[in-house]
Amino acid sequence: MTSYDLIIRNGNIVSADSVQLGDIAIKDGKIQEVAYGRKIDGDALKEINAEGLHVFPGLIDSHVHFNEPGRAEWEGLETGSKSLAAGGATTFFDMPLNSTPPTINAENLALKKALADQKAVVNPRFWGGLVPENIKDLKGLHDNGVIGFKAFMSPSGIADFNHSDDETIFKGMKEIASFGSILAVHAESTVICEQLAEEKISQGKTSARDYVESRPIISEIEAVRRIISYSEATGCKLHVVHASSRKVVKIIEEAKQRGVNVTVETCPHYLALTVKDLEEKGGLAKCAPPLRDEDEVEELWAALANGEIDVIGSDHSPAPASMKTITDNFFEGWGGISGAQSTLNILLTEGYYKRNLPLEKIVKLTAENPAKRFGLSTKGKIATGYDADLAIVDLNESFTLHNEDLYYRHKHSPYVGMTFKGKVKNTLVNGEVVFENGKIIVDKVQ
Numbered sequence: 001m002t003s004y005d006l007i008i009r010n011g012n013i014v015s016a017d018s019v020q021l022g023d024i025a026i027k028d029g030k031i032q033e034v035a036y037g038r039k040i041d042g043d044a045l046k047e048i049n050a051e052g053l054h055v056f057p058g059l060i061d062s063h064v065h066f067n068e069p070g071r072a073e074w075e076g077l078e079t080g081s082k083s084l085a086a087g088g089a090t091t092f093f094d095m096p097l098n099s100t101p102p103t104i105n106a107e108n109l110a111l112k113k114a115l116a117d118q119k120a121v122v123n124p125r126f127w128g129g130l131v132p133e134n135i136k137d138l139k140g141l142h143d144n145g146v147i148g149f150k151a152f153m154s155p156s157g158i159a160d161f162n163h164s165d166d167e168t169i170f171k172g173m174k175e176i177a178s179f180g181s182i183l184a185v186h187a188e189s190t191v192i193c194e195q196l197a198e199e200k201i202s203q204g205k206t207s208a209r210d211y212v213e214s215r216p217i218i219s220e221i222e223a224v225r226r227i228i229s230y231s232e233a234t235g236c237k238l239h240v241v242h243a244s245s246r247k248v249v250k251i252i253e254e255a256k257q258r259g260v261n262v263t264v265e266t267c268p269h270y271l272a273l274t275v276k277d278l279e280e281k282g283g284l285a286k287c288a289p290p291l292r293d294e295d296e297v298e299e300l301w302a303a304l305a306n307g308e309i310d311v312i313g314s315d316h317s318p319a320p321a322s323m324k325t326i327t328d329n330f331f332e333g334w335g336g337i338s339g340a341q342s343t344l345n346i347l348l349t350e351g352y353y354k355r356n357l358p359l360e361k362i363v364k365l366t367a368e369n370p371a372k373r374f375g376l377s378t379k380g381k382i383a384t385g386y387d388a389d390l391a392i393v394d395l396n397e398s399f400t401l402h403n404e405d406l407y408y409r410h411k412h413s414p415y416v417g418m419t420f421k422g423k424v425k426n427t428l429v430n431g432e433v434v435f436e437n438g439k440i441i442v443d444k445v446q
């Protein structure tokens, strides 16, 4: 009589507070037992020998744009989720925009959910959108299970997803607070960014540096200060996405200390790339907020080490190569980085190896914290009763990322050419091996 579906033997099990040798037994998609320092008795249909390897809780990517339905020529739920699995991620929260129709009412959410059920190889979850037109639809989205709501404080770059003026944000936050959900914001100041861009363009200043200067850190700070005030006035929980600088993080830190219910995310690109990369790699490295200079990058790592940042999300926002090619005008071309497959690689190589960021902190930022913040009560931990969402990693294996290694619909990324130390060997989703020996081995999530 077989007692388990799968036993992972002798792995270094990484949690938010320790790295310990042990066995993990799995049945019916759940972790049945975690045994530290001893062998689990019983047998299983399959065993994985994880000797010399590290077992992480699968990453929860709180921020991706997979663009289906409606813009599958940019990315898709299949290619996007496969890239996550190849990078050790087991759950994603898809953003409401870049898909058409955007996820701004329950009907549109149902369309996206149905597609994800058919195509995703890791667990899908969805953000709803807050736009000036849909305050009345927020409750319906909430009742249908969205993680929370996403609003843009500055133009989104997408015609069918309007950014929210202050009136909309305030009204929306009151409504979202009434049913206890959370608002995630893209926080840049419309006034600052638009006027600076106009000035630059009218003077013919369109270099990478000009683009960066048109979206300065103070523009993020201004928007974050405003939205924190609105959170304090409405009682609405707040999550600031893609902070590019520790100066932004500091504002949030101060608010937390006053008791404001606010968290902050940053992205691998703000930790691994600088303005120099934007100058060298061109459109591939264009995003908003833009990449910053080296000293800002180091400060952001310090903030991570110091526990000032809650969550790392990839903000994977891809587009076809033709839209990422910039010859001389950096105000043109798509702002959005293809990176979902590389989050753990960056945290291990640039964080753990280069800057002594403990593995435990990586687990906190990529699994435990997002699970807690966004109410995924059975995810984010390797413990009895939790979903068996796992990434098994060889910390000693190095590789150079090539275009053909990417599972994206468009096989490009600013990380191509980088050499990483730490390679994902297996990814398990709900107890099922979805990625093994460098290959995706399932068609959809079980």
Ligand SMILES: NC(=O)N[C@H]1NC(=O)NC1=O
Pocket (backbone or CB within 6 Å): 065, 097, 098, 156, 157, 158, 186, 286, 287, 288, 289, 315, 317, 335, 336, 337
């Ligand atoms: N629409 C969209 O995906 N925008 C994203 N891209 C980016 O670089 N920042 C964003 O907010």
Ligand SMILES: [Zn+2]
Pocket (backbone or CB within 6 Å): 186, 241, 242, 288
């Ligand atoms: Zn954004």
Ligand SMILES: [Zn+2]
Pocket (backbone or CB within 6 Å): 063, 064, 065, 095, 315, 316, 317
């Ligand atoms: Zn985004």
